[in-house]
Amino acid sequence: MQSKSLASKPVRFLYSWIVFFIVWLAFTSTLALPEVITGAVVALILAAFSYETFTGWGFKGIKLSNLWWSFVYVINFLWLMVKANFNVARIVVTPSLPINPGIVEFETKLTNEYAKMVLANSITLTPGTFTVDVVDNRYYIHWLDVTVTDPEEVYKEIAEPFERILLKIFN
Amino acid sequence: MEQVLTYVGYIFVVIGAIFLFLGGLGIVRLPDIYCRLQAGTKASTLGAMSLILGVGFLQPQWMIKALIIIVFIALSNPLSSHALARGSYRHKIRPWTKEDIDAYAQYIKEQGENEAAEEDKQQEKQES
Numbered sequence: 001m002q003s004k005s006l007a008s009k010p011v012r013f014l015y016s017w018i019v020f021f022i023v024w025l026a027f028t029s030t031l032a033l034p035e036v037i038t039g040a041v042v043a044l045i046l047a048a049f050s051y052e053t054f055t056g057w058g059f060k061g062i063k064l065s066n067l068w069w070s071f072v073y074v075i076n077f078l079w080l081m082v083k084a085n086f087n088v089a090r091i092v093v094t095p096s097l098p099i100n101p102g103i104v105e106f107e108t109k110l111t112n113e114y115a116k117m118v119l120a121n122s123i124t125l126t127p128g129t130f131t132v133d134v135v136d137n138r139y140y141i142h143w144l145d146v147t148v149t150d151p152e153e154v155y156k157e158i159a160e161p162f163e164r165i166l167l168k169i170f171n
Numbered sequence: 172m173e174q175v176l177t178y179v180g181y182i183f184v185v186i187g188a189i190f191l192f193l194g195g196l197g198i199v200r201l202p203d204i205y206c207r208l209q210a211g212t213k214a215s216t217l218g219a220m221s222l223i224l225g226v227g228f229l230q231p232q233w234m235i236k237a238l239i240i241i242v243f244i245a246l247s248n249p250l251s252s253h254a255l256a257r258g259s260y261r262h263k264i265r266p267w268t269k270e271d272i273d274a275y276a277q278y279i280k281e282q283g284e285n286e287a288a289e290e291d292k293q294q295e296k297q298e299s
Contacts, residue, residue: 026235085190085217092197092210101206102272124249127213131249132205132256132275140275142205142256142266149272 007060009051016047016054066169073165080161081126088127088144102146106155108137110163115170122162129158180228187222190214203267204259212252219244 007015024039025031047054091099110116116134123141124130132140141158148154197210220241227237260266266273 023239027239029232029235081217085214088197088210088214089190089193092193092200092214097200099201099206100269100272101203101266102268102270103266103275104272105274105278120253121246121249124253125213125216125245127209127217130209130213130256131253132260133278135278138278140278142209144206144209146270146272149274 007055012055013047013051016051017043019054020046069165069169073162073169076161076165077122077125084126084128091145099144100146101142101144102149103132103140103142104146104149104151104154105138105140106151106159108139108155108159108163110137110166110170112170115166119159119162119166123158176228176231180225183221183225183228185225187218187220187225190218190221192218194218204264205256205266208252208256212248212255216244216248 020043021039024043025036028035028039091097108116108119110119116137120131120134120139123139128144129141132142134140139159141154143158148157191214194210194214197214198207201207201210223237223240223244227234260275260279265276
């Protein structure tokens with residue numbers, strides 16, 4: 001939010017309405033007139049309630065480089081998630097249960113609120129780690145198998161693969 | 172072509188079922204609520220995603236809906252598990268640890284002291 005200014009309210013409202021409407025069209029997968037009209041009205045109501053929190057930049061956020069890095073992020077994230085899932089599955093089926101749980105902390109370099117939310121959710125979705133709390137730029141992470149406790153090293157271990165790409169999208 | 176899609180669909184459904192099973196096993200085997208959240212909410216996320224994707228392959232006309240549902244799961248699941256973990260910690264449920272690694276306890280302690288100090292101040296104000 002610091003690096004780019006907010007879009008004006010009508011623009012953000014329009015942006016939210018368009019996004020909700022597209023999701024509706026994709027979900028119903030039809031162009032029948034009654035469905036489309038219902039979707040437009042529902043999207044209007046939803047946008048009226050949620051546009052202030054739904055988007056900050058409006059259309060300024062849609063850039064080719066952003067789309068590209070988002071795509072890279074999703075692929076990277078899916079890969080890490082599958083890898084981590086296998087890791088947890090291995091721990092669960094090992095008879096001796098090789099776990100060393102604990103709550104560790106690290107500091108993020110991200111300043112944008114949306115970016116922080118995406119990072120927190122990504123950490124939560126990759127098994128073995130989840131976000132217990134975010135206070136300003138400190139993350140408290142519950143880790144199923146703690147190997148390092150120093151915040152710097154924790155950052156390198158958990159957050160860096162995500163943050164590298166998030167910094168490119170949001171700054 | 173249709174047959175290939177059917178096989179791919181079944182493979183995804185089976186992978187999903189396996190991960191859901193492992194998630195359930197994790198809930199039984201792991202020691203405390205935080206570790207159980209790890210297994211119960213995350214292994215099952217991949218399980219559910221894979222299963223829904225498999226259904227999308229088996230019924231191609233549902234594919235778009237399946238993908239949207241997967242996105243919803245990916246967005247909502249971390250929020251709920253985060254809320255459960257934070258709520259549990261705030262209710263003074265301490266995590267089970269081997270080496271006593273708990274950075275969050277320090278923060279909670281400091282915050283508790285701040286809140287207590289503020290309450291004291293307010294009480295003093297009211298008394299005076």
